Amino acid sequence: MKPDAAHLWSMLKFATQRCSMQFMKLLPRSLHAKILLGYIVVGGLFVMLVFAALEQVRNLLSRVDDEHHVTRMHDVVREARRLEKNYLLFRKPSELKSAVGKADEALSLIERDRSLMQRAAPGFPLEELEQSLSDWRDLLDDRLQRRIRPGDPISPLEERMTDVGKQAFEQSERLSDQAREAMRRALSGQESQLYTIMIAAIVLVLGIGQLVTRRVVAPLREVESDLARVGTGNLARLTPRDRDDEIAALVGAFNRALGDLEERQLAVLRTARLASLGTMLSGVAHELNNPLSNISLNAQLLLEEHERPDPTQLNAFVEQIDDQVQRAQRIVRTLLDFARDSHFALLAQPLRPLVEETIALLRAEQPGAGDAVSVRIAPELNIHADGQRMQQALLNLIRNALEACAETKTPPKIEVSASVKDNATVIKVCDNGPGIDPGNMPRVFDPFFTTKPVGKGSGLGLFVVHEIAAEHGGKVSIDNGPDGGTCVSLWIPAEEEA
Numbered sequence: 001m002k003p004d005a006a007h008l009w010s011m012l013k014f015a016t017q018r019c020s021m022q023f024m025k026l027l028p029r030s031l032h033a034k035i036l037l038g039y040i041v042v043g044g045l046f047v048m049l050v051f052a053a054l055e056q057v058r059n060l061l062s063r064v065d066d067e068h069h070v071t072r073m074h075d076v077v078r079e080a081r082r083l084e085k086n087y088l089l090f091r092k093p094s095e096l097k098s099a100v101g102k103a104d105e106a107l108s109l110i111e112r113d114r115s116l117m118q119r120a121a122p123g124f125p126l127e128e129l130e131q132s133l134s135d136w137r138d139l140l141d142d143r144l145q146r147r148i149r150p151g152d153p154i155s156p157l158e159e160r161m162t163d164v165g166k167q168a169f170e171q172s173e174r175l176s177d178q179a180r181e182a183m184r185r186a187l188s189g190q191e192s193q194l195y196t197i198m199i200a201a202i203v204l205v206l207g208i209g210q211l212v213t214r215r216v217v218a219p220l221r222e223v224e225s226d227l228a229r230v231g232t233g234n235l236a237r238l239t240p241r242d243r244d245d246e247i248a249a250l251v252g253a254f255n256r257a258l259g260d261l262e263e264r265q266l267a268v269l270r271t272a273r274l275a276s277l278g279t280m281l282s283g284v285a286h287e288l289n290n291p292l293s294n295i296s297l298n299a300q301l302l303l304e305e306h307e308r309p310d311p312t313q314l315n316a317f318v319e320q321i322d323d324q325v326q327r328a329q330r331i332v333r334t335l336l337d338f339a340r341d342s343h344f345a346l347l348a349q350p351l352r353p354l355v356e357e358t359i360a361l362l363r364a365e366q367p368g369a370g371d372a373v374s375v376r377i378a379p380e381l382n383i384h385a386d387g388q389r390m391q392q393a394l395l396n397l398i399r400n401a402l403e404a405c406a407e408t409k410t411p412p413k414i415e416v417s418a419s420v421k422d423n424a425t426v427i428k429v430c431d432n433g434p435g436i437d438p439g440n441m442p443r444v445f446d447p448f449f450t451t452k453p454v455g456k457g458s459g460l461g462l463f464v465v466h467e468i469a470a471e472h473g474g475k476v477s478i479d480n481g482p483d484g485g486t487c488v489s490l491w492i493p494a495e496e497e498a
Helices: 004-024 031-090 094-114 114-120 126-145 156-231 247-302 312-341 351-365 387-407 438-445 462-470
Strands: 346-348 373-376 380-383 415-421 426-429 475-480 488-493
Touching: 031 094, 031 114, 031 126, 094 114, 094 126, 094 387, 114 126, 114 156, 126 156, 156 247, 247 312, 312 415, 346 351, 351 373, 351 387, 380 387, 380 426, 380 488, 387 415, 387 426, 387 462, 415 488, 462 475, 462 488
Parallel strands: 373 415
Antiparallel strands: 346 380, 415 426, 426 488, 475 488
């Protein structure tokens, strides 16, 4: 494509887009009004087609009427010609008189319907036909005035009369053929116009349909796409739309519902976290008691050694006190981080420290948790997640595994592993417990579903894990191991590259 043509094409596209945008602005904002406008346009188009078809029929009827007048005149000329031939055969003056009358009738028809015949056969020399008919009529009348006998031979006047009659008949026949051909062309043209109108109507209907699709169906599909995202657990608000009043109201209603749902979900998560904190408080108190006892012991030793101080011994006591203070601080900090309400925020962070802090929290609750849980996670493995929520999910999974093993009094062996697969971080928590009844598998992620006795479980543990996974755009699955036990897989998408 030449540069000038390419520039012209780009300008044409730009102008078309601008016109389309301006036309879109003229459309009403209400979906109801747009659909009503579409019906009005289609109805108007249908009325136009009906009127166009009626106009076509009227034109055709007019053509048929014009051609009928030409045919009638030609039939009169043919009848006069027949009477002429009968006279030449039988020499009856009545035949000749009738022929003169038919010639007069043909001339009167031409005079009366001249404009119709000219319209039926445009360009035909009607004056020549009229002159030929007039000459023929005069010759017929001249021959009628002369007395003849049946046995007389054909005279030169009769030969002249026959030649002029033949000429008039041939001209009349050409007029009839030309009118018939014009009629055929008119029918063909009307058919072409009808097809053109039909094609234009189809194009307009398709254009209106496309417009309705873009202005009515497309926003609904966008809302459907957003709702599909919500169905995966992502409670981000739907994109506001200001093009259509009904769509905007629908999106606003969904956003309000999502806000209420998010508040309730946060309330459930907060309740589950507070329940976990309540369970861990006694363990944390016991866990804090150990470093405090060590601090007290080393302080007493310092008091005993102050009269004969040994710098090396004093430094050792101070270092031990400092280590125990830092240990207590870590316990308190981990507990506070877990208990603190925070906004959902995805950050890339090492996964192993999250798991180790979770185990530390559980160790405060169940002193044997540290020995029962083994961690097989590479130190360099990162996860793109909200640390607090991920810690809560891990806490629920590991605690569930410990409780499952405790039910059957099986020495717990819990393994927490992680790997990167299909652009996601996959965390697995596997135990050697009794496993899950296959009949309960479809319900394990339902809220408040538990197989524990009344008062022993809230039924929110796996539900909270499922909600946290969905909030991250991931998923969670659970399976029974081939050799017993349960393995829960938590799939968290990796950070998208910019």
